[in-house]
Amino acid sequence: MGVATARQLVEFGFSERTVYRRCLDGGPWQRILPGVILLFTGRPxxxxxxxxxxxxxxPDAVVTGLEVCRRHGVRRGPARPVVDSGEYAEVQVLIPDDRQVRSVGFVHVTRTKRLPGGPTRDGVPLAAVPRACADAVQRGVCTISSLAEELDSGSRRGIAAPTAVLKELRAGVRSAAELAAKRLWPKTGLPEPWWNATVRDAEGRFLGIADCWLDEVAVVWEIESSEWHLSPEDHDLTVERAAGFTAAGAVHTATKPTKLETDAPYVIGQLRATYEQASNRARPTLTAERARAT
Incomplete structure (x- = not known):
């Protein structure tokens, strides 16, 4: 393989000084990551x-993201992001929650309490396809629609039932985004909302299920779903639902999932401003029902 940790080389019989001396300019080895050595010169x-x-x-680390898609036969579709001064494409890796390893160079590390099961190919442990795709979307390196296009193109060796994969993927990404929204909410200082509330107009007509509903001021906050639409029809339905909320008198605001992670202060400010705007007008005659506990 030509790759080893410095510790492995020391255990094999090299002194630590020798290991790092061989990695100096002009030496026969090179350091690719902290404590990880390539036993040759040239590009890996x-x-x-x-x-x-x-x-x-x-140990127990698992590769996820677009690298998994590539190793399952997705050859076109989104390109892997190039990092580390443009030298190598990013590798996303999942590690146990209690391990203290940080992202560095071309490696993006995510700690998780539940490592996903999946196959091992060419000695590389891989996350299951739905989890890997969800991680790629959450990382912001692709959208579900781009993955859907690729899976439907016929280049999907080793991926059974692509429709089922995409359904599971969309559910996983959405639940993760909603969890991030719920974690962010206490920082707004606003009243506790209802999550996934069923909203009806003054005549009792169904308007939709709001991701987040502030009943006292009739505000809808939704996690903007265009990032995981599988078709233009899905997008049209989302736009129509938002228009229905607005036409009935609710104040509607939306946030992209990636914004929750990359610019929380902006999202908090947006929510506070929306609440203030809604508080300064008469509440429309809308009714809502809390989601049933499951």
């Missing part, structure tokens, strides 16, 4: 880059 293959990422992250 993609597989060697991935193995280096796994060595950095330690």
């Amino acid at each position: 293959t993609r597989t060697q880059q991935v193995h280096a990422a796994l060595l950095l992250c330690g």
Whole structure:
């Protein structure tokens, strides 16, 4: 494979001083990541880059994201983001929650309490396809629609029932985004909302299920779903639902899932301003029902 950790090389019989001396300019080895050594000069293959990422992250680490899609046969579709000064494409890796490893260079590390099961290919442990795709979408490197196009194109060796995969993927991404929204909410200082409330107009007509509903001022906050639409029809339905809320008198605001992670202060400010705007007008005659506990 040509990749090893410095600790492995020391255990094999090299002194630590020798290991790092061989990685100096002009030496026969090179350091690709902290504590991870390439036992040759020149550019590593993609597989060697991935193995280096796994060595950095330690036992039980699992590759996720677009790398998994590529190894399952998705050859077109979204390109992997290039990082580390443009040298290598990013590798996303999941590690146990109690492991203290940080993202560095071309390796993006995510800690998780539940490591996903999945296959091992060419010695590389992979997350299951739905989880890997969800991680890629959450990372902001692609959208579900772009993955859907690729899976429907016929280039999907090793991926059974792509429609089922996409359904599971969309559910996973949406639940993760809603969880992020719920975690953010207490920081707004606003009254506690109802989540996934059923909203009806003054005549009792169904308007939709609001991701987040502030009943006292009739405000709808939704996690803007265009990032995981599978078709233009899905997008049209989302636009129509938002228009229905607005026409009935609710104040509607939406946030992209990636914004929750990348610019929380902006989202908090947006929510506070929306609440203030809604408080300064008469509440429309709308009714809502809390979601039933499951």
